[in-house]
Amino acid sequence: MEKTIILTGFMGAGKTSVGKTLAQKTGLKLLDTDKLIEKQEGTTISRIFQTQGEEAFRKAETNILKSLLKTKEKTKEPAIISVGGGLPLREENQTLLKNLGLVIYLQIQPSTVLKRLKGDTSRPLLQGGDAQEKVTTLLTQRAPIYQKAAHLSIDVDNKTLNQIAEEILLQSNIISP
Ligand code: S3P
Secondary structure (H helix, E strand, O other), X not given: OOOXXXXXXXXXXXXXXXXXXXXXXXXXXXXXXXXXHHHHHOOOHHHHHHHHOHHHHHHHHHHHHXXXXXXXXXXXXXXXXXXXXOHHHOHHHHHHHHHHOEXXXXXXXXXXXXXXXXXXXXXXXXXXXXXXXXXXXXXXXHHHHHHHHOOEEEEOOOOOHXXXXXXXXXXXXXXXX
């Protein structure tokens, strides 16, 4: 695999899990923007939202993307990159993502998100209030942006990690960014 593959999509879409499967299949390194930010800041995403606010987190996301792009230009090494669910929302990030590699949107239904994230406390945007309403509203707002920010969309509902990864590998050989 010569290409960098970037996985985007809503919280719970499986970006990290699909990323791991793809990394195993291709032998490429897996990078995750949430994890890189947590490492850089020395704390959790929830804590960053609490103490510095969402805007500071969004700035950190853009900075991470810029540094990933610099590294890629220097090393020319392809990778699998999974990004936080809100990262493609900034227009600046959309350009950075497309410069980084093939952007794949993992498309998921709100009901699957709710099933998967029941009891989860690590996503600050889904805490408190009516989870169903939050997921449905956010996903409806974001879906067209995810679509626009990606080269390719793949439905992930009712598919195994292996099926999704194979579909991505097949499509990524056909499509060039
Ligand atoms: C967010 C998604 C999270 C994380 C943060 C904000 C979002 O990542 O970046 O909580 O705005 O959708 P995951 O999509 O990996 O859960």
